[in-house]
Amino acid sequence: LVSAIKLQDVDALIMVLVVAIKNIDQEKVKTNFIIPILKELTILKNSDWIKEIWFRPYRKKLFEVFDENEIEVVLDNLLWLNQIDHEGEEILTLVAKKHPLKVVKFFGERLQKSKETEIFDAIPFQFQELHKIFSSHAVQVIKEVRTWHEGDDGLYSYRGPRFLSLIFPDFPDEFENELLTIVVRGNEEDIKFVLSILRNYEGQIFLHKVCREIVISLPKDHSLLNEVMIILESTGVVSGEYGRALAYERKIKEIEYWLEDENSNVREFSKHYVEILNQQAAQERERVDEEIALRKYEYGIVD
Numbered sequence: 001l002v003s004a005i006k007l008q009d010v011d012a013l014i015m016v017l018v019v020a021i022k023n024i025d026q027e028k029v030k031t032n033f034i035i036p037i038l039k040e041l042t043i044l045k046n047s048d049w050i051k052e053i054w055f056r057p058y059r060k061k062l063f064e065v066f067d068e069n070e071i072e073v074v075l076d077n078l079l080w081l082n083q084i085d086h087e088g089e090e091i092l093t094l095v096a097k098k099h100p101l102k103v104v105k106f107f108g109e110r111l112q113k114s115k116e117t118e119i120f121d122a123i124p125f126q127f128q129e130l131h132k133i134f135s136s137h138a139v140q141v142i143k144e145v146r147t148w149h150e151g152d153d154g155l156y157s158y159r160g161p162r163f164l165s166l167i168f169p170d171f172p173d174e175f176e177n178e179l180l181t182i183v184v185r186g187n188e189e190d191i192k193f194v195l196s197i198l199r200n201y202e203g204q205i206f207l208h209k210v211c212r213e214i215v216i217s218l219p220k221d222h223s224l225l226n227e228v229m230i231i232l233e234s235t236g237v238v239s240g241e242y243g244r245a246l247a248y249e250r251k252i253k254e255i256e257y258w259l260e261d262e263n264s265n266v267r268e269f270s271k272h273y274v275e276i277l278n279q280q281a282a283q284e285r286e287r288v289d290e291e292i293a294l295r296k297y298e299y300g301i302v303d
Contacts, residue, residue, distance in 0.1 A: 001033060005040050013037050014049045021053060024061050034062070035073055042077040047088075050078070054087040063094045071099055075106045079113055083121035089130050096133045103130070104141050104167075108148045111159055123163050131167040138168065138175040142182075146193065161193075165200035176210060183213045188224070191217065195227050203234035205254050212258070215269045229273055233280075241288050248281035 004012035020033035041049060053059050066074070074095065081088050096103040110122040134141055141164070148160045168175040179197065182190050191214055198207055211228050218224055232255070235247040255277075258270035295301075 001037065005036075008044060010041065010044060010046050010048065013041060014052055017041075017049050018052050018056075021062050022056075022058055024058075024065060030065060030070070035070060038073050038077050042073075042080065045080045047078050047081045050081075050087050050091050054090040059091075060094060063098065068099065068102075071095060071102060075102060075109075078106065079109060084124045086128060089124070089128060093130050093133065096130060100133055100137050101140055101144060104134075104144045107163055108144070111148060123159055123166065126169075127166055131169055134167045135170075135172040136174060138172065138178050141167065142175075142178050158196075161196040162200050164197050171201070171204070171206045176206070179210050180213055183210065183217055191224060195224065195231065198231045199234075201231075201234075202236035203232055203251070207231065208255070208258075212261075212263075212266055215266050216263050218265075220265055220268060225269060228269075229276070232273065233277060241292070242285060245281045245284035245288065248277045248284065252277045252281070 001013075001016050003009075004016060014037075017034065017037045020029050020037070023029050024034065038049075041047065053062075062074075063071070074091075078088065078091065084092070092103055092106070107123060110120075114120040114122040145160050145164055164175075179194050183194055186193075194210065194214065198210065201207055211232055214228055215225065233248070233251060235244060235251075238244045238247050240246070252274055255270055255273060258266050259274070261267050261270070
């Protein structure tokens with residue numbers, strides 16, 4: 001180990017680390033080997049050790065015996081991962097089972113560090129397992145992610161809310177309830193924060209409750225209501241020539257119950273929203289009909 005550190009030999013350091021983790025039950029292995037190696041690899045800006053550890057059955061022992069300070073050493077090293085793939089997510093999932101908020105803070109630090117290099121991929125496109133751990137920690141997670149906004153230069157406005165949508169993809173009840181609380185008790189900036197999160201869900205029907213509360217909270221002529229409408233009408237990916245028209249027509253049926261809502265703001269908003277959807281659906285069908293007719297004409301097809 002001393003020679004590997006002196007030579008800054010990454011391969012040798014990782015080799016010793018793998019053996020040390022396998023023998024972690026032995027006295028002083030953690031203190032004399034594992035922690036010094038992880039710190040040295042961090043100095044060398046290298047996190048490749050996870051490629052040799054993530055699949056090994058004894059990997060779990062590492063996080064069962066680590067205290068909070070030692071977990072910080074691991075997370076400090078993982079900041080140098082260019083991207084969080086399945087290997088990195090496996091290690092982070094083991095950490096999050098005992099220290100979920102530390103992992104959230106870790107991603108906030110990755111966002112800050114990503115300013116240092118253009119190739120640094122701070123947040124993955126999606127999570128396979130990690131998000132399952134956070135469903136019961138929504139209040140604390142949202143509070144932590146909002147701190148990323150401090151001193152923001154545009155970094156937060158997209159990736160902070162996107163991160164929340166990645167770790168709460170199914171919009172669990174605790175997450176929904178916390179967003180509702182923010183809307184009811186908050187001000188315009190709080191509503192903007194909630195809207196920035198909702199943008200990432202492609203207009204799914206489970207957004208209705210929070211969107212409704214926003215409509216109730218805002219004056220009838222407020223500009224943010226246009227943002228609510230854009231969020232609700234978002235369709236994501238559609239298929240088939242009439243796919244977008246059918247999506248708009250489906251959304252009309254999904255929102256029709258708002259037309260009878262007890263709140264006048266909601267009734268007025270939904271009436272306007274349904275009118276717009278009807279226009280868009282009709283225009284989309286007309287556009288597709290014209291394209292089909294033109295293609296038939298070009299190929300000499302007669303009905």
